[in-house]
Amino acid sequence: MSSGLRFPTNLFGHPTDDLIIDLNSELSQWGTEPTKSILKISFGHFPLSFSTAASSGSTLKNVFMDQSLSVYLCGHLHTTFGKNLKWLHHLHERHKNPTVEKANEVHDFWEWEMGDWKKNRAMRILAVDRGCISFTDLDLRLGVKGRAIILPTFPLDSRFITDKLLPVGPTFSSHIRALVFSSLQIISVVARIYDSKLRNLILVSESLMEKNGNCSSSRGDLYTSLWDFKAFEDPSPDRFLLQIEAVDIRGRSSFSELRPFSVGGQRAMLTHNWKEFIVMSCQWDALYYPLLWSLCGIILSIPLVPKIILSFSRQHQWTYNKNFYNNRGLTCYARWIMMELCSVQQVWCGVIGYLFYLILCPWLCGQSLAEGERGYMTYRGWAFKSSTKEKTHSVGFPDVMVVVIPHLCFVVLPVLSVIGALVAEAGMHRDSLRLLSGKKEDESDAKKGSDSLIHGKNCNSIMGLLCARWIRKLLLVLCIMICCIHFLSCRALSKAYEMNPFIHFPMYSVAVPLLLVNAIYRTSKAGRGA
Secondary structure, three states: OOOOEOOOOOOOEOOOHHHHHHHHHHHHOOOOOOOOOOOOEEEOOOOHHHEOOOOOOOOHHHHHHHOOOOEEEEOOOOOOOOOOOEEEEEEEEEOOOOOOOOOEEEEEEEEEEOOOOOOOOEEEEEEEEOOEEEEEEEEHHHOOOOOOEEEEEEOOEHHHOOOOOOOOOHHHHOEEEEEEEOOOOEEEEEEEEEEOOOOOOEEEEEEEEEEOHHHOOOOEEEEEEEOOHHHHOOOOOOOEEEEEEEEEOOOOEEEOOOEEEOOOOOOOOOOOOHHHHHHHHOOHHHHHHHHHHHHHHHHHHHHHHHHHHHHOOOOOOOOOOHHHHHOOOHHHHHHHHHHHHHHOHHHHHHHHHHHHHHHHOOOEEEOOEOOOOOEEEEOOEEEEEOOOOOEEEEEOOOOOHHHHHHHHHHHHHHHHHHHHHHHHHHHHHHHHHHHHHOOOOOOOOOOOOHHHHHHHHHHHHHHHHHHHOHHHHHHHHHHHHHHHHHHHHHHHHHHHHOOOOOOOOHHHHHHHHHHHHHHHHHHHHHHHOO
């Protein structure tokens, strides 16, 4: 990306049309001969889920599919959201002519996120064995000094099989093969195969592997072992598991990862946690505007919908009475909070003004580029003055979602909810004081049933809780928590873009605490009978 945006609004990769054309040209140089199977591996920084389309609409994924890529290796996210950021991309192609072979052709390729060396000391060793690719990831923080590193190259891990490869045949499948890297002399290497059909690992094969003498010039030695691969043919891709043990001259054992394999080439299911699934499966540049306008619609509807209802309703004043207790429920409470928010005009106007400011005005004025003048950030991106003194929002879209979406979700929406709760609590407290003082209703009826007595006790207990204002104290704690989250965000943005909160983004930084302070002050009058 030529503009060089600073962190955190450098979330996306922005391939240009020239880059797409060059990449397509490079990949198309191989694979022109149909009789030869070519393994194509591409390297990039950004994962495809965080790569935007070029101005012509072309994407990296389309190029990789068209050129029959096998594996795309990338970084950027590294291990932030998990250690299993790997995704299989599919494309189903249907031919209209039923006589064409493979009428429903499936194209796919793997995307493998790599850990970073700078912070996590992660490293990946990748090997290609007769057109089949395998890898192992190392976490050097756990300590591998003096230990052997083992990378099985066949049989392949069934979780990461690519359909384009697998030259099946007796010559290819006759041996178990593994690369062993060690600074010490290796005494023995043993391959063990386990059967997990009965949900318990049962050792079914153990064979001693021999060193291939042709690899003496490399620090990584190839070990092989003859096996009967037909004995392990099974429709289940994860029934059999392979583990290799290497023993060095000091008697220390090193083990490879226990990995499933499939002789027939069936692919096992790769499981992800919810964070890994979300970041790898979604195309986030396409989701930005739907997320943004959905949040804006929800946030704006909280103060505006009740106001519209009140303006068209004959009942212009909502009071807190016993019917509220008789119809308790989540819907009743939510309606009460929204209606009470409209009753405090100063608080309501402040909330509406801040929401429209976020939509119509710049949020920040910071040094977002590595060099050059300051730019203005809105929800559409960063705007800079060009030589013609015009502004453009073409830079940093949709990268700004890393600032916009969290601010709306974790600051604006909680602020609006807490302010509404403060106003509603003040109204409830005021009405409870009136009930207790006998100003709101006449309680002279001497004939009350047992149910009414129980109901009256429940009401009195609730009113006692409201009089003590424990709800308000809890809401004040929530206000402090929201302010802390907001101040930490402002502090991070100030450092990232060389900004002064009171000069370069005063509305963004100060409006939130001012709205909360205003709501706290206005609602505190309820205890004084206002």
